[in-house]
Structure formats: C-alpha cells, structure tokens
Amino acid sequence: MNLSLIIPVFNEQDNLPLLFEAIYKVMTSLNQSWEVILVDDGSQDDSLSVLKEYAQKDSRHIRVISFRRNFGQTAAIAAGLDYAQGEIIVLLDADMQNDPADIPMMLSKLDEGYDLVSGWRKSRKDNALTRNFPSMIANWIISQVTGVHLHDYGCTLKAYRRDVLEGFRLYGEMHRFIPVYANSVGAKITEMPVNHYPRKFGKTKYGLERTAKVILDLFTVKFLVSYASKPIYLFGGAGGFLMVVSAIIIFYLFVRRLFFMVAIASSPLLQMSAMFFILGFQSILLGLIAELLVRTYHESQRKPTYTIRSIINLEQDPRD
Ligand code: UDP
Numbered sequence: 001m002n003l004s005l006i007i008p009v010f011n012e013q014d015n016l017p018l019l020f021e022a023i024y025k026v027m028t029s030l031n032q033s034w035e036v037i038l039v040d041d042g043s044q045d046d047s048l049s050v051l052k053e054y055a056q057k058d059s060r061h062i063r064v065i066s067f068r069r070n071f072g073q074t075a076a077i078a079a080g081l082d083y084a085q086g087e088i089i090v091l092l093d094a095d096m097q098n099d100p101a102d103i104p105m106m107l108s109k110l111d112e113g114y115d116l117v118s119g120w121r122k123s124r125k126d127n128a129l130t131r132n133f134p135s136m137i138a139n140w141i142i143s144q145v146t147g148v149h150l151h152d153y154g155c156t157l158k159a160y161r162r163d164v165l166e167g168f169r170l171y172g173e174m175h176r177f178i179p180v181y182a183n184s185v186g187a188k189i190t191e192m193p194v195n196h197y198p199r200k201f202g203k204t205k206y207g208l209e210r211t212a213k214v215i216l217d218l219f220t221v222k223f224l225v226s227y228a229s230k231p232i233y234l235f236g237g238a239g240g241f242l243m244v245v246s247a248i249i250i251f252y253l254f255v256r257r258l259f260f261m262v263a264i265a266s267s268p269l270l271q272m273s274a275m276f277f278i279l280g281f282q283s284i285l286l287g288l289i290a291e292l293l294v295r296t297y298h299e300s301q302r303k304p305t306y307t308i309r310s311i312i313n314l315e316q317d318p319r320d
C-alpha cells in the first residue's frame with residue numbers, strides 16, 4: 001500500500017458525497033495503490049450510513065472505523081493512524097474546507113526528500129475574530145517555543161512519511177503538534193500553501209476556547225519533547241536557580257549586617273531566602289523522582305531513547 005488518507009468525520013453527512021467525489025477524482029489521476037480510512041467520531045446525523053454505503057460499493061479503497069461515541073478529532077486521527085497501511089499518510093478534514101486536489105502537489109514535495117509537508121491555509125476562510133486571529137498568535141507562540149517554524153499548525157491537511165509518525169501517541173487536541181514530535185525524531189519538514197474554502201454544510205465544532213486548550217497542550221508537548229528523557233535538567237535547573245537566589249539573599253543580608261549594622265531578621269528577606277532554599281531543594285528531589293519514572297517508562301516498554309533512520313550490515317532489532 002502506497003497512500004493512506006485519514007479523515008475524521010463528525011456530523012458531516014452533507015459534505016461526504018462531495019468529499020468522495022473529490023477524492024476519487026484525485027486518486028484515479030494518481031496511479032498509486034491507496035486507501036481512505038474514514039473515522040466516524042460518534043456522529044449523530046446520517047454520516048455513518050453514508051460512509052457504510054460507500055464502503056460497500058468500494059471495499060478495495062474505502063475503510064470505515066466507527067466510534068461508540070464522540071471522542072474528538074485527535075482520537076479519530078489516532079485510530080486512523082493505528083489502522084493505516086500506507087507508506088505515506090495524508091490527513092484531511094471531511095468538511096471540504098481542505099481540497100483533496102492539493103494532495104498530488106504535497107506528494108511530489110515528499111518525493112523531493114521531505115518527511116512531512118504541512119498545509120498552510122494562506123487565505124483561510126473561517127471567522128476572523130474567533131478563529132483566524134487567535135490561531136495566528138498561537139502559531140507564532142508554538143513556533144517560538146518549539147523551534148519548528150510553521151505558519152499553520154491547525155491545518156489538518158498535511159502529508160507524512162509513515163516512519164516519522166511512529167513512537168508517540170496522541171492525546172487531547174494534540175494532532176496539531178505532530179510536526180513537533182516528528183521534528184524531535186529528526187524529520188525533514190516543509191510547508192506549502194493549500195486551498196481553503198468556507199464550510200458549505202454543517203457547522204464548525206470549535207470556537208475560541210480551542211486556542212486556550214492548544215496553548216495548554218503546548219506545555220505538555222514542550223516538556224515531552226525537550227525533557228521527557230532528562231527531567232532532572234528542568235527540575236534541577238529550576239531548583240538550582242532558586243537555591244542560588246536564596247544564597248544571594250543570605251549573602252546580601254550578611255553584608256548588610258556586617259558593614260551597615262542592619263539586623264538580619266529586620267525584613268522579610270530572611271524568610272524569602274529560606275523559602276527559596278526549601279523550594280529549590282524540593283524541586284531537585286522531584287527531578288530525581290521524575291528520572292526514576294523515565295527509566296520505568298523506557299525500560300518497561302523497551303522504548304529506545306533514540307530513533308534510527310537506517311542500519312547497514314546489522315540485524316533488525318538486537319533486543320527482539
Ligand atoms: N471532527 C471530529 N470530531 C470532533 C470534531 C470535529 O471528527 O469532535 C472532524 C470534523 O468532522 C471535520 C474535522 O474534524 O472533519 C475538523 O472539524 P471542523 O471543521 O469543525 O474544524 P474547523 O475547520 O472549524 O477548525
């Protein structure tokens with residue numbers, strides 16, 4: 001199998017026929033083996049029966065996963081990834097805001113040697129105030145924090161080489177952070193402008209609150225990517241910093257006492273110093289506990305702490 005399209009579907013009954021039409025048009029022009037995995041995320045309308053209809057007509061290409069209830073777009077994508085067989089994986093939305101006609105262009109970009117091609121909705125057709133503007137700020141913050149500079153993390157339409165998707169699970173709203181994980185395993189990433197259309201049928205499932213969730217997820221992702229295998233650097237760093245501040249305050253108090261005759265306990269500085277010392281020490285101890293957790297995590301699941309692109313003259317996995 002060459003190509004897997006993964007499409008989360010939640011209450012999109014009227015969009016699906018258009019979606020299938022567009023997909024068939026592109027895929028027949030491509031001359032590759034392909035599959036589409038549609039994940040029905042607990043739709044309450046007729047989406048599932050529409051999906052079943054198409055799956056019955058074309059069992060070679062159309063695969064459907066149906067959730068018992070609504071688990072969210074990220075869970076739907078995660079399920080699709082678990083079942084996908086393609087070497088190349090393309091994610092897109094079911095609402096026809098993304099344009100399947102962009103896929104060939106993205107595939108040829110992958111052929112140039114990239115592992116991930118990220119769609120960029122350069123002229124995005126969503127609500128400017130509640131979606132586009134907050135998302136612009138969020139994209140900027142994410143780029144600064146993670147060092148992976150993309151204009152549009154939120155665009156679902158992205159193409160991935162399968163091997164950069166292995167080794168992590170998706171939680172919360174985290175499908176948008178796949179490029180950050182992919183970057184951490186060494187993927188070559190690029191972005192390209194893609195079409196974007198206003199929604200014709202149905203309505204968006206998200207509003208302003210989504211940006212807040214995204215920013216919270218960013219903390220987790222940054223921590224996992226930068227410190228998951230060495231948490232003592234973060235905890236120890238913070239703890240060390242607090243203890244240094246504590247020492248500076250104490251030093252200042254002694255100097256003041258010796259040369260200016262001001263009593264050490266005459267201001268709240270002494271308590272502050274003691275507090276910083278205790279907090280700093282605690283933080284370092286927490287870091288040590290986190291180090292234990294990391295070892296349990298990697299060793300119980302035999303997860304390596306590295307990712308390999310290829311090996312030469314060696315057996316597959318020495319531990320198998
Ligand atoms: N979606 C989903 N589960 C949800 C919410 C959304 O599977 O809980 C799907 C939805 O059907 C669509 C895609 O995720 O295919 C993007 O959703 P939407 O168009 O509402 O988001 P927007 O384009 O407004 O960001």
Ligand code: MG
Nearest residue numbers: 093095097204
């Ligand atoms: Mg949409």
